[in-house]
Amino acid sequence: xxxxxxxxxxxxxxxxxxxxxxxxxxxxxxxxxxxxxxxxxxxxxxxxxxxxxxxxxxxxxxxxxxxxxxxxxxxxxxxxxxxxxxxxxxxxxxxxxxxxxxxxxxxxxxxxxxxxxxxxxxxxxxxxxxxxxxxxxxxxxxxxxxxxxxxxxxxxxxxxxxxxxxxxxxxxxxxxxxxxxxxxxxxxxxxxxxxxxxxxxxxxxxxxxxxxxxxxxxxxxxxxxxxxx
Amino acid sequence: xxxxxxxxxxxxxxxxxxxxxxxxxxxxxxxxxxxxxxxxxxxxxxxxxxxxxxxxxxxxxxxxxxxxxxxxxxxxxxxxxxxxxxxxxxxxxxxxxxxxxxxxxxxxxxxxxxxxxxxxxxxxxxxxxxxxxxxxxxxxxxxxxxxxxxxxxxxxxxxxxxxxxxxxxxxxxxxxxxxxxxxxxxxxxxxxxxxxxxxxxxxxxxxxxxxxxxxxxxxxxxxxxxxxxxxxxxxxxxxxxxxxxxxxxxxxxxxxxxxxxxxxxxxxxxxxxxxxxxxxxxxxxxxxxxxxxxxxxxxxxxxxxxxxxxxxxxxxxxxxxxxxxxxxxxxxxxxxxxxxxxxxxxxxxxxxxxxxxxxxxxxxxxxx
Numbered sequence: 001x002x003x004x005x006x007x008x009x010x011x012x013x014x015x016x017x018x019x020x021x022x023x024x025x026x027x028x029x030x031x032x033x034x035x036x037x038x039x040x041x042x043x044x045x046x047x048x049x050x051x052x053x054x055x056x057x058x059x060x061x062x063x064x065x066x067x068x069x070x071x072x073x074x075x076x077x078x079x080x081x082x083x084x085x086x087x088x089x090x091x092x093x094x095x096x097x098x099x100x101x102x103x104x105x106x107x108x109x110x111x112x113x114x115x116x117x118x119x120x121x122x123x124x125x126x127x128x129x130x131x132x133x134x135x136x137x138x139x140x141x142x143x144x145x146x147x148x149x150x151x152x153x154x155x156x157x158x159x160x161x162x163x164x165x166x167x168x169x170x171x172x173x174x175x176x177x178x179x180x181x182x183x184x185x186x187x188x189x190x191x192x193x194x195x196x197x198x199x200x201x202x203x204x205x206x207x208x209x210x211x212x213x214x215x216x217x218x219x220x221x222x223x224x225x226x227x228x229x
Numbered sequence: 230x231x232x233x234x235x236x237x238x239x240x241x242x243x244x245x246x247x248x249x250x251x252x253x254x255x256x257x258x259x260x261x262x263x264x265x266x267x268x269x270x271x272x273x274x275x276x277x278x279x280x281x282x283x284x285x286x287x288x289x290x291x292x293x294x295x296x297x298x299x300x301x302x303x304x305x306x307x308x309x310x311x312x313x314x315x316x317x318x319x320x321x322x323x324x325x326x327x328x329x330x331x332x333x334x335x336x337x338x339x340x341x342x343x344x345x346x347x348x349x350x351x352x353x354x355x356x357x358x359x360x361x362x363x364x365x366x367x368x369x370x371x372x373x374x375x376x377x378x379x380x381x382x383x384x385x386x387x388x389x390x391x392x393x394x395x396x397x398x399x400x401x402x403x404x405x406x407x408x409x410x411x412x413x414x415x416x417x418x419x420x421x422x423x424x425x426x427x428x429x430x431x432x433x434x435x436x437x438x439x440x441x442x443x444x445x446x447x448x449x450x451x452x453x454x455x456x457x458x459x460x461x462x463x464x465x466x467x468x469x470x471x472x473x474x475x476x477x478x479x480x481x482x483x484x485x486x487x488x489x490x491x492x493x494x495x496x497x498x499x500x501x502x503x504x505x506x507x508x509x510x511x512x513x514x515x516x517x518x519x520x521x522x523x524x525x526x527x528x529x530x531x532x533x534x535x536x537x538x539x540x541x542x543x544x545x546x547x548x549x550x551x552x553x554x555x556x557x558x559x560x561x562x563x564x565x566x567x568x569x570x571x572x573x574x575x576x577x578x579x580x581x582x583x584x585x586x587x588x589x590x591x592x593x594x595x596x597x
Contacts, residue, residue, distance in 0.1 A: 120316050126303040127275055127310040128330030128379045134304075138329075142320045226320035 002199060008175050009183035010203055016091060016179055017159035020098035021152055024106060028151060029144075032110040033136075053165075054104040062168025065097060069169075093170035094177040098159035105158055106151040113147015114140070145222045153215045160207060180204055231257070231383065231415065235273060235283025235293070245269050247436065249444035253288050253383070253415040255431035258447070260420060261459055265436040267419040271385040274417065275310050276303040287383055304333075309376030309384040313391050315368040317360035323371050324356040330379025338380050341412070346374045349411065350404055366397035370404060377412070384416045390425060398425075405429060423464055427451075427508065435459045448506075452557050465546075466510035467557050471585075473503045485585075489552025490530045494583045508584045514558035515579040516547065518568055528580035532556065537570050545570075549578050 002010065035047060053061050069076040069087050079085040087093035117140055125135045141148075163181040170177040172186060184200045187193030234248035245266040251257045259267040272278040274285055276292065279300060285293040287308075292301050309330075317326050331343065347353050350370045360368060369389055376384060389405075390398045402425070409416060409429060420426050426433065426447075433450040435442040437459050443450045448468035450456065456465060469492075471485035476496055483496045485507055497505055521529060535555065536548040545565045547558040556578060560570075570576070 118316075120312065120314070121318060123277055123303075124310065124312060124316040125318070125329070127277075127308065128375065129304050129307065129333035130329075131302075131304055134333070139318060139320075 002203070003196070005174065006183065006196060006200060006203075009178055009180050009200065012091065012094075012175065012177075013160055013179040014207075016094050016098050016162075017156045020095045020102060020159045021106075021155040023095070024099040024103050024155060025148070025152055028103060028106040028110055028155075029141075029148065032107050032114055035107070036111050036114045050107055051104045053101050058101060058162070058164025059168050061101060062097060062165035065100065065165065065169040069093070069096065087170065089170055089173050089176055091176050094166050094179060097165040097169045098162045099155075101162050101165050102155040102158040105154040109151035109154055110144065110147050113144045113151075116147070117143045142226055145226060146219055149218055149222060150215065153211055156211060157208065160204070230286070230288070231274075231417070232284065232286040233270065233274060235280035235285065235295075237269065237273065237278070237280045237283075243439060245439040247434070247441040248283075249434050249441065251432045251434065251444065254413070256409050256416045256418050256429045257432040257434060258418045258420055258426040258430035259434050259436060260423075260426050260430075261436035261442075262421055264438065265421075266439045267421075267436055268387050270434075270436075271310070271387055271417050271419055274306075274383070275308050275385055276301060276306050277310075307334075307379070307381050307383075309379055309381035311369070311372050311376050311384070311386040311389045313388045315360075315365075315372040317363075317368055317371060317375070319360055321360075322356070323352065323358050323360065323363070326360065326371060326375050327352075327356075327378055330375055334378075334380040341377050341380055343378060346377050349407055350374045364397070365393050366400045369393065369401060373404070373408070377408075377414075381414070384414050386416060386418045388419050388421070390420075390422070402428065423460070427468070427506065451508075452555055464510065465557060465559070466508055466513070467555070469507045469509065469554060471505050471507050473497060473499050473501050473505060475501055487552075487554060489554035489556075492580065492583050493527050494585055497585050505585050509556065509580055510582070510584075511546065511557040511559035513580060513582040514549070514556060515581060516549075516558055516560055516564070516568065516570065517577045517579060520577050521579060524579065526579045526581055528583065530556075530578045530580065532576055532578040534570055534572055534574045534576055536572060537565055539565070549576070551578060 031050060035043070035050070066073065068074045069079065071077065071080060071086070071088050076087060079087070085092065087096060121139055121143070122135050125139045130138060161181060162179070163185070166177060166179065167182055172178050172182045178186065180200050180203065184197045187197040187200065230250050231253050232250045236246050238244045247266070247270055259270055261267055269278060273280050274292065280293065280295065282295040283293070284291070291299050292306050293299060318329065321329065327343065327346070331339070350373060352367070352370050352374055355363060355367055355371065363371065373389065390401055393401065406429065418429060430447050432445065433447045434444040435450060435456055442455060442459050443453055448470060452467040469487040471487045471492065474484040474486045474491065476483050481496045482493050485492045485494060485505060487507070492507060494507065499505055530551045532549040532551045534547060535550050538546045539562050540546060543561050543563070544559055545562045547560060547570065549556045549558055558578065
């Protein structure tokens, strides 16, 4: 059905999408919480920074990542020297690119969910003896679950489709950074790559549809679970 | 004692000033119209809002003291709070809601048991249900149970019946009476409904437009003439703690004794010797200079005029002394002049109507 080369791209895409979401989700929840609940000087700046990858051309995002996290980048040189972490041409780098690009979408979905949580319930929880942190984990987080889920699925979808930032930042290395979109791009440049491009396109459609179905199923389950059916 | 004394200004011009010390037992009603500042007071006691200056002390424990920089966090105050809108957690079943506060209480301080609360409030059949499947009355009972199980030292109730219709209210009121009589837990009860206050409260703090009008034992406060703006002319009156003396089954009447005389009222459902609270509205008390003859009014009480206060408009408030009791009356200013009413004048009070406001059980201190 698929050639080994195509399987590699599909597996890599799934891996990158999963890990990008896995690492960015907790940060996104924290960021959404800070943006929705606290007031401090420089909040608009943080707000702008978070949404920047959404409005910038993805190639620009990739190039900025190269400047900061690349081998000789501002932060990248220390990552390599101190921790031995190399992002250029590696799956880790592709994961970072996917995470950065999907971050604003995730934060936005979670923030909307957080703003919909009735703060009266949080006050009630505190009068019942729960500390702020306890309230967050026992009341706020469960009630935000639908938003976190939709944020996570948006993150996965956008990570699966990430192209511009990835190819600029970590290039197009088979087995390391060549995810489905990059593989399709490569295939269209090969003389007999049409069949491969078509097969990978079908895989993309199936993955997208599958995740949408899964999302609506989970959403219904969670809403019943938290009494918002 | 529950000592509350603070000042608070809200953006928009609302300011609240109050200062009262009430016993840490029984029900203290915070009474007044909406916008009077009742809810803000219990929010300050709970720690949900922070006064600009003042002191809040419950049973010797300082919750808030602006002078000493003390502001105990909400969760450390251990006050149960029953909200007008229940605020049950939608993601937990009824049992999970009830256990939420219980789990977070210190084991050594658990004196209110789960089964006792479920039994008291009749919520056993609801334990496995989700909050959104409950009726308004059921939800409020669960909310009360949840607050009790957090093992509070003080229960705050913010118009717990206001969101309910008449039938639901009648369903909950007996539970509140049982709660008051069996739990031995002081309750601060916010309400704008006079009938609830008269039925439940021992102590009253009356508020109007962010100012405290009066605070003290219910009967005492209710008969004060300065309660007029809080109660309105229609409801101003005197509360009398009475004992049932005898029943007259032939006429369907009961005789009640109070410190000052006796009243004949439609038969009350309480044995001879039982305590009831009777309420005489000022506008239902007429005044005669000589003992009236040939009138249908059966409650005629010899009295002495203590105070005459002319009000704006046609009316005057009269304070009468009947035995040891002060009785409020309301007549027109024209009548005051015609009868020559002045302090010291002996008169007859004709009580046209008495409302018996329900039981007044002896206070039980039986903690669970």
